[in-house]
Amino acid sequence: MGGLCYPRAKMSAPPLHPDDIHTSPGDVGQDLNHSPLLSETLVVDPRTTVKLHKCRLAVTSGPDTGRSVVSDKERLRCGAHPGNDLVLVEDRTASRHHFEIQFTERGYLLVDLGSTNGTFLDGRRIERAYLSPGSQIRAGSSVLTFAPLDEEVTIEPDREGELCGMVGQSMKMRQIFGLIKKIAPMGVSVIIQGETGTGKELVARAIHELSGRTKGPMEVLDCGAIPPNLIESELFGHEKGAFTGAVSSRPGAFERAHGGTIFLDELGELRLDLQPKLLRVLENHEVRRVGGNDVIEVDCRVIAATNRDLMKEIQGGGFREDLYFRLSVITIQLPPLRQRRDDIPLILKRALADPEVVGKHGKKRFSAESLGLLMSYSWPGNVRELMNVLSHVLTFSEGEEIQPAHLPPRVRGQVREGPLPFNEHLSFKNAKEQLLENFEREYITSVLTRCEGNLSRAARESGLHRKSIERLVKKYQLDTKGMKSR
C-alpha cells in the first residue's frame, strides 16, 4: 500500500520547554498504577492535522470507459497488465505498463513508461509533465481524466498508553501514537527526528508492523555505523569483484527490503556524494549494484531517522534539500524524555512487570524518594539511559523496594555515600571487577555528560588521558553525541 501526504506534515503541537512541565513525585512509589503522576501534566494542543493527498483517475472515453481508481499511493500505474492500479482491460492499443502518476514535491507528475504508442497530455505527447485538476491523458485509444482529492485529517491523541512495545502516557506520545496509526497503512516516506535513545527505531518498527507490509522484511541500515567506503555497497549491493574484498555478489539493503520497509538510521551521517544516488533510488524505485549493469526494481517503504536537525544541516551544506523533501513526506519529532517526565513511571512500571524481569529479580517497586529522583534527572540518553539505569538498579538492589542508594550517583545528583553496592554472592575477584566496572561506567558517563560529550574537556576535568577516555567510551559503548546539549 502506498499513500500520499503533503510534505512537511508535522505534529503541530507547540514545542515544550522543560520548565513547562510541572511534576511532583509525591508519595507514588508504592503503586504506580494509582500514581497522580500518570495524570496529564503537559499542556499541549491535543489535536494535530495532516494534509493527505489522494487522486482519482477515470477512463472517460474508449473501450474501458467507466473504470476508475482512487489512489493515495506515491505512484499510480496504468496499463494493460493486471498488476497496474488502473487496468485497461479492453484497450488493445495500450501498453502493459503505459504510464504512471507520481506524487512529488511540486505536484502530480505524469511519466510515460516507455509505451509503444505514447502518452499524451491535453493533446501533446509527453515523457514527463505535471498534471492539473481535470487534465486529460490519452493512452492507446483511452482518454482518462485526472482529479486530485485533497483531504485534511485531524489526528486525535490515541487513547492507549502503549503502541507496539512503546509506552507513553503523555499527551505528546499519545499524539504520536495516533499519527503512527494513521500513516502506517499508507506507503509514505517518514523521517523520525529525535535525540539519541528517544525510541526512533521503535517508532519505525511500529510503522512497519501496522502497515500492509508486515509479510515483507524490515531492513535496518545504520548509516553512521558503516565505514564510508562500504556504505554504497551496503545500500545498493555489489557484484563479485566490484572492489577489493568483494569475493561474491551481494544484494544491498534496498534489495533485501523488497516488499517491506527499509529503515535508514542516522540518515544525517550519509555522505554528501551518496545522497543524489539515494534520491535516484527513491524516485525511480530501482537500484544498480556497485560494479553491476543490471537495473533491479525495488518496492520498499522508506523510513529514516536522525538525531541531527536536518534543516540546519541543509543550511550548512551538509545535507541535500531535495533528498530531505523527498523523504520528509511526514516528519515525526520525538520529544526527549525530560519533556515528557510523566511517562517515566509508566515505562518503569511496564519494565518491572516484564515476566523475564520478575522471574530474574522478583517483584520490585520504587520508593517515592527514588522515583522522585528519577523524575527530576535530565536523562541526556533518554529512554535508553533510563533502561540502563533500571538494569543497574536491578543488579544492585535487594528486597522489594528500590531506594535512592541503589540509583547511580548521577541520578541522585550527589557523591556516593555509605556502603558500596557490591554483590556479595559473587567471588571476591568477580565482585571487585563488577564494582570497578560500574564505577568506571558511572564516573565516565557523569564526567562526559557534564562536558557534553567533549572528550578533551572530559580528559582535562578528570585528569585522565584522552586515549583512556576513548577506550572507556568504547568499552561501555557510550553515546557521546547524545550528551551534547541541543
Ligand SMILES: Nc1ncnc2c1ncn2[C@@H]1O[C@H](COP(=O)(O)OP(=O)(O)OP(=O)(O)O)[C@@H](O)[C@H]1O
Ligand atoms: N516509549 C518507549 N517505551 C518503552 N521503551 C522505549 C521507549 N522508547 C525507547 N524505548 C527503549 O529505549 C531504547 C532505545 O530505543 P531506540 O533504539 O528505539 O532509540 P533511538 O532513538 O532509535 O536511539 P538512537 O538514536 O541511539 O539510534 C530501547 O531499549 C527501546 O526499547
